[in-house]
Amino acid sequence: MNRPLGTLNLTINGTDHAIPADPGRRLSEVLREDLRLTGTKVGCDAGDCGACTVLIDGAPVCACLTPVAQAAGRRVTTVEGLPDAGFAPLQQSFLRHGAAQCGICTPGMLVAAAALLAANPAPTRAEAEEALGGVLCRCTGYAKIIDAVTSVGQADLPAPPPAGAAVGARIERLDGGPKVAGTERYGADLAPENALIVRAIRSPHHAARFTLGDTAAWAAAQPGPVLVFTAADIPGDNVFGTIPAFVDQPALAQSHVRMRGEAIAIVAADPGTIEAVDLDAFPVTWQPETPELDVTAARAGNLIHDNRPGNVLIAGKVHKGDPGAALAAASQTATARIETAYVEHAYIEPESGAAWMEGDTLVIEAGTQAPVMDRDDTARVLGLPPDRVRIIPAATGGGFGSKLDLSLQPLIGLVALKTGRPARMIYTRRESMASTTKRHPARMTGTAATDADGRITAMTFDGDFNTGAYASWGPTVAVRVPVHASGPYRVPNYHATARAVHTNGPSSGAFRGFGVPQAAILQETLFEDLALANAMDPLAFRRLNALQQGDATVCGQRPGGVGIADSLAALQPHWDAARARAAELNARSKTLRHGVGLASCWYGCGNTALPNPSTIRLGITPEGALRLHQGATDIGQGANTVITQICADALGLPVAAFGLVGPDTHLTPDCGKTSASRQTYVTGKAAEIAGRALRARLLTLTNSGEDAALALDGADIVARDAHGERRVRLSDLPPDAHGYAIAAEETYDPPTRALDENGQGEPYAVYGWGAQMAEVVVDMALGTVRVLRMTAAHDLGRVINPLLAEGQVEGGIAQGLGLALMEEYIPARTENLHDYLIPTTGDMPEIRSIFVEVADPEGPMGAKGLGEHVLIPTAPAILNAIRHASGARITRLPALPHRVLAAIRDAQA
């Protein structure tokens, strides 16, 4: 075991290293852990994600699949070596085009692109797609990455916008530099000195009782000192969850597991020891139980939580008018039953992070979407007051909802707290997929009807959403779905129920859209049926029925800034051209049939009729440094940039003057969670108010009028207007408790009105709207589908940053396409990124984004949310396009080739 390691000679980025290493060790490990070259990322350890791509003698390989012995004596190039190898312009191009969102895939993309450009300096899009086909990105939809690779050196970074002109400017992300340099610090990159490495023992069963054996004897038999922690070691309340009324998940199970992948113990040891620990022999005896895996059967099955009869966690309902009578009187009716699959977030960064003690404060640095919730929940589990837990969000390599929930925080926190030593943990890909939340699989039925003019008169919706073993965000889904299942249409008579139902499947939680994307599939299938039944053009049908300003929603709310009609209108010319093109192409081919389909979305921003405030602090130090405490975690979506843009214009200073203080719970006030498309709107609004408040103070301080222009000049604040210039030295002012010479702190909470027992009320203060059109080609003999083009018209009220907004649209479409065509998580079967498929470069259509700006009366500078909206219409638009092309009406997702072919045959029968 402790034989001395041989020495290997490696040439990395032109520097020779002689390092002692096991020759069979993954090159990625040697780079990251031994040489601390952490720019090379690890997303899967299996060749599936390409995040670890490096060049060996100029050829791209996966460092995770390369025994270090094979790199010995050869030239290894990592992202850190790209500038010296002449690829700085490529990195600039990534920044310029917004090609990095969360940035976790960026090093792999850059390195793979460098190999291409070395051989072919002016690649076509197709060549770039092929060269990058082995690197997965879950954020961008690839379009901007391909743009960046095919236009290196073609455009300089534009000059930063002057004061007052930030909103609407196409500026690159403010936090992009480290992402393209490979220096961004994600959870796995943190390696505090003397840290213990933590591994979890997890259930291989969907449901089981268990008893632990002699863990002390097992630990003693390991090749080095090993610590074991179980539920018995947890000092606080061994239960966590995102919604206080439904908290139900143990950090470490006590004697009973409700899902595969649930942790029952953790093991900690030094890095040198942990590898040799025989986790498979951990002493535990399982008594497997018959699991409930089907959502319908579960409603009459064994109880997964004793206090939840029928395994129903919660049911949400919206009821308006008399749908029964309206259906009876209808001219046309349509009924559908649709089933969707578990969908995995598949961010490229598995959960990872580090914890350590600072005095008696436990510090946890890990990727997250909700630092304050992490703090409070971890404190509860560990029996600490919240102010003795500090959460420092690490750069987050994608979240999409799942990193709203706790994962490793209580585990590494426990080890740090108990041992006083730092603790690190990095989930394996399998562990990440098995143990974290998913999109709810939905089994939905619905009926909708029109009158003789094609006007929708009624709709019913009933859905069982498989919420898996633990509550997570199941209640949010059950409440959101009935509110949104009508789509952005006038539906005078409506009844919708959605239940979150427990099974022993993985917990379903938050995933971009909180159940609304699933509901939209059913609704837009029904509306397609009705358009066809009425012999109406599908777009005309939707335009006829779209909500107009002043109309009431199914909740009886009359929202401001209704932009669906404008979004649909924006599609009209594209629709006409695409339908004509499809008809022409179909006249020539029987096997390859073209189709065009569309779908709409609406989505309320922020919590459903519950408080969700954000607080922004903004201050100027005595030295004249402007600091924005930006507490909205940026998981790649761009909050750091967009919030700053809003604040900059409210304050009247240029974006370049801002320094950001991140969402560290000890430094920055709570901006809530990055979910529900709320950050641009809610935190943006707080930033706008804080910006204006600070401006007002500065104007008072300088005795200036409203229209004065402000500037920072060293430690002076300078105000200029028609009457001249006034200066105040900031260091002359007494600093406040936070050390600022002058500051403002403002809170904003969306005004909503609670829903009554019929779901009537004002659930959201702001909605975003949109419609997308898909052009597809269906292979009638094989059932394969290729999406050629997506045209996406979204009303964001006010576009704060078109570059980032396009990135959201493209990324959302990629996820919607995956949901429609390929993604299906099956516990124990697809716990990796080769059985679980997400779109690659080669699967993405051309994407055209059209931004509609119907100003919102409430949103900051008229802005609305966008992050989740963009995913909602994609899948139904694709399904409607498949139907237009082939007649196939898909009722089970994803639309894998064999399912499409079966549906084509059904349609022909």
Place this chain on the structure above:
Amino acid sequence: MTAYHRPTDLDAALRLLADTGATVAAGCTDLFPATDRRALPGPVLDITAIPALRGIVATPEGLRLGATTTWTDVIRADLPPAFDMLKEAAREVGSVQIQTAGTLAGNLCNASPAADGVPCLLALDAGVELASTTGTRRLPLSAFLTGPRQTARRPDELLAAIHIPAAATAGRSRFLKLGARKYLVISIAMVAARIATDAGRVTQAAIAVGACSATARRLPDLERALTGAPATALAAHVTEDRIAPALSPIDDIRADAAYRTHAAAELVRRALTDLSPQEAAA
């Protein structure tokens, strides 16, 4: 630390293999994904430093593809059109990264039912050369692959080379792969087809289907029907009953069995259509 051997000489490698029964490691693109460990579990015999095992050379009987020939080597090699299918397959193996490291021999020894190299090499009548300290033996590829993840290789044997007989280097070829996405995808079904013609007639038809049975299979009924037929409209000979008997597809997460048979027939039809239009010259 694991015992890790990386000899540069074939005889030394064979001796090590006989002595240690080590795991043979080439591109490691199958080996590493099979473990969560930071290092390959040993003992390991890494064969990538043995020059004698790399590369493609002409031999008196045909062509010899050394064991550590990578997919990228195949793509770059100057080979007759009979190998177009192998190049097409190589381009579709995983990604550029996987093609750089992964080897043909690794693909065969790993013996996945969905191995993309297998149908092509079956349609090239490939044989494998198995070397050990006790000598070498040759087996037809179809006899080497005995089941899913099973081969006729003894633990002390190294797959040293793949041999293609001269006769099989004739004709033109095509590979078609069906998966649920474009890159990095495990085949739902794939087809390799090689057709040689003379004077307007088919002289050789070699057609193999993968991912539709425990190991990829040739289609003898269809090949018989094609041999001697006019070299046009080849696809017209494809019927499901000339294909289905050779296959034994299963239902899995990627597709159901009935779909696989149907898709295999359709892919064969398309491959043959692609090989039909040019009137045969060879």
